[in-house]
Amino acid sequence: MKSGPLAYALLAAGLLVLASTPLWADNYVVRTAAIVAMYGALATSWNFIGGFTGYPSFSTAAFFGLGCYVGAICQHAGVPMMLAWLVATLMVGAFACLLGAIILRLRGHYFAIGSIAVVEVCRLVVSSWSSLTGGGDGLNLPLLTWAPEQVMRFFLFVMLGILVLSLIATALVDRARLGFGLRCIHQNEDAAAMVGINTTLYKVAAYTLSAVFCAAAGAAYASWTGYIDPTESFQILMTVKVPVMAMLGGAGTLAGPFLGAAAFVLLEEVFWANFLDWNRAILGVVIVLLVFFLPGGLLSLARKAKAKANSANSGSGGAA
Amino acid sequence: MSEPILRLEGVSKTFGGLKALTDVSFALEPGEVVGLIGPNGAGKTTLVNVVTGNLPPSSGSILFEGKDVATQKPYEAARRGLARTFQIVQPFPQMTVLENVTAGALFGGGAGSVGDARDMARESLEFVGLAPLADRPAAQLALAARKRLELAKSLAMDPKVLMLDEVNAGLNSSEIDGALALIRRIAERGVTVLIIEHLMKVVLSLSKRLLVLHHGRLIADGPSAEIVADERVIEAYLGHKFAARLKERHHG
Numbered sequence A: 001m002k003s004g005p006l007a008y009a010l011l012a013a014g015l016l017v018l019a020s021t022p023l024w025a026d027n028y029v030v031r032t033a034a035i036v037a038m039y040g041a042l043a044t045s046w047n048f049i050g051g052f053t054g055y056p057s058f059s060t061a062a063f064f065g066l067g068c069y070v071g072a073i074c075q076h077a078g079v080p081m082m083l084a085w086l087v088a089t090l091m092v093g094a095f096a097c098l099l100g101a102i103i104l105r106l107r108g109h110y111f112a113i114g115s116i117a118v119v120e121v122c123r124l125v126v127s128s129w130s131s132l133t134g135g136g137d138g139l140n141l142p143l144l145t146w147a148p149e150q151v152m153r154f155f156l157f158v159m160l161g162i163l164v165l166s167l168i169a170t171a172l173v174d175r176a177r178l179g180f181g182l183r184c185i186h187q188n189e190d191a192a193a194m195v196g197i198n199t200t201l202y203k204v205a206a207y208t209l210s211a212v213f214c215a216a217a218g219a220a221y222a223s224w225t226g227y228i229d230p231t232e233s234f235q236i237l238m239t240v241k242v243p244v245m246a247m248l249g250g251a252g253t254l255a256g257p258f259l260g261a262a263a264f265v266l267l268e269e270v271f272w273a274n275f276l277d278w279n280r281a282i283l284g285v286v287i288v289l290l291v292f293f294l295p296g297g298l299l300s301l302a303r304k305a306k307a308k309a310n311s312a313n314s315g316s317g318g319a320a
Numbered sequence B: 001m002s003e004p005i006l007r008l009e010g011v012s013k014t015f016g017g018l019k020a021l022t023d024v025s026f027a028l029e030p031g032e033v034v035g036l037i038g039p040n041g042a043g044k045t046t047l048v049n050v051v052t053g054n055l056p057p058s059s060g061s062i063l064f065e066g067k068d069v070a071t072q073k074p075y076e077a078a079r080r081g082l083a084r085t086f087q088i089v090q091p092f093p094q095m096t097v098l099e100n101v102t103a104g105a106l107f108g109g110g111a112g113s114v115g116d117a118r119d120m121a122r123e124s125l126e127f128v129g130l131a132p133l134a135d136r137p138a139a140q141l142a143l144a145a146r147k148r149l150e151l152a153k154s155l156a157m158d159p160k161v162l163m164l165d166e167v168n169a170g171l172n173s174s175e176i177d178g179a180l181a182l183i184r185r186i187a188e189r190g191v192t193v194l195i196i197e198h199l200m201k202v203v204l205s206l207s208k209r210l211l212v213l214h215h216g217r218l219i220a221d222g223p224s225a226e227i228v229a230d231e232r233v234i235e236a237y238l239g240h241k242f243a244a245r246l247k248e249r250h251h252g
Helices: A005-024 A026-053 A060-076 A081-103 A107-129 A146-173 A179-189 A189-194 A199-225 A236-249 A256-274 A278-293 A297-320 B044-053 B074-080 B097-108 B114-128 B143-156 B173-188 B200-206 B226-227 B233-239 B241-250
Strands: B006-015 B017-026 B033-037 B060-066 B082-085 B161-163 B193-197 B209-214 B215-221
Touching: A005 A026, A005 A297, A026 A060, A026 A146, A026 A179, A026 A199, A026 A236, A026 A256, A026 B114, A060 A081, A060 A199, A081 A107, A081 A199, A107 A236, A146 A179, A146 A199, A146 B033, A179 A189, A179 B097, A189 A199, A189 B074, A189 B114, A199 B233, A236 A256, A236 A278, A256 A278, A256 B097, A256 B226, B006 B044, B017 B033, B017 B044, B017 B060, B017 B215, B033 B044, B033 B200, B044 B193, B074 B082, B074 B173, B082 B143, B082 B173, B082 B233, B097 B114, B097 B143, B097 B215, B114 B143, B143 B161, B143 B173, B173 B193, B173 B200, B193 B200, B200 B226, B209 B226, B209 B233, B233 B241
Parallel strands: B033 B193, B033 B209, B082 B161, B161 B193
Antiparallel strands: B006 B017, B006 B060, B209 B215
16 A cells, blocks of 8 residues: 555646646635635545454544534634634544544444444534534634635645645555554454454554544634534535545545545536536446445555556566 | 463453353463363353453453463553454455554654564564565465464564464465474564464474463363373363273273
8 A cells, every 4th residue: 555656746746736726816715715625625634544454434424513612612712723623523533532442343344334423422412502503504604804816725725735634644654563463454454453462552542643634624614614513514425425435535545535636626616517407416327436446446446557657667577 | 490471370261151162261371382172162262362361351360470360451561561363364455564563663663663574574574584574564465475474473572471373374385394494483582472272293293391271261271292182172072972092992
């Protein structure tokens, strides 16, 4: 599951394109770029638990939604915006750590169901706890008083910042003992324990890593939109979309989840703009086709091409 | 004699009403090679599972280097130096042979970094003769090579006690000879080896001492030559009738 030079090149190019949108495009494109960066960060976070560790987590929307609410409540209480984001990140990280110690005892489908239940439980708690969260009425946040372009540009760079941090964390984990251990757990959890890996600790670490960047993105998203409510913050659709993005690009790789998120958001925009009634159906078909014919994700195309070139080379070398 | 490296005292394991192990006690001296035999279902693999923390014992104590480790987790056993191989091999299938062994060195063998672990892994691959296959995915290996991979992985963990659960099952006779030579060389390094085995040829050629398990009880413990002549052992393996007939023939 090594990322080749092509993956790094695509990654760098993708980040550059996103960062440069304010220079050459209108606000709609900048907004799309910010959404790509946000989903890129979510998919890259999911990659820690879903890609490296092989645990099919559907908790993304829970972490995102809690991030929205913790950030919003902090801002309401007068905490400065950036500090509120940090508080949200840390609190949701701690939450994931405690929760992970419980639900990571489940494996496979059971874990998937357990993790999706977390989203629903969080949504219900937030919508019932009206005194703190405003319940179904939602919460308003103080809006930034800058020009719309400035606000847009600011949040593009905030989301890009979160994305880059998640990518750096991925690269560090990939090289370290933690990444190696997580991949062992993915392949064979019992054997991983038998070679001396503290599997519980490692899984909790991966689950927590998968939460913190989602929480940061959620808190920033809340400040960006200025209004949050329970259904918008805890979307089951998001919790399904994010793993699909990661798998579309290539789960377990550094660049894959981000590239998958970019491809997914762009496809979604295209279908939404052109086929208003059928966009979900068409997107569904595209996803099914990709899963069937490209199970390793888009990045596996590059790897296959490289393998073909190599075998052609060694073939001619052998004949000579 | 020195202090035993591993001592079991009155270890029992029950699964509901089923007594898989009843009051098993024995001790292994450092550097010893001991065979553990017994008919199918005697509790041999359960015994290994209990010693390495895969299953908690229902009662009794397990002392490793004098310390009670009955409640340890499998990863703690691995880090302490209690390594095992599985009857059904357990590789990391999508990883290369080298990466598989590196995992053993990194997490169980106390390597400081992934790089150090890789060097240790190369050494143990060299030792078991798998070095030429280092970059193959583990899933591609044939059974004999997979069993060697299990051994290399365990060795990279720098074990003090190595429990081999039927490492020879399913191998042909020339492969078994290769495996025997390898186990002998592992024992020469000073590793205490417990061989769980069906094949008497293997056990007798390696170990001077045998433990016999039958219906979860340890029915014999002593020098190999005496054990194979022991009536109870023959009975356990061949049944009461056949044992009696065999005895008559010897006396007649």
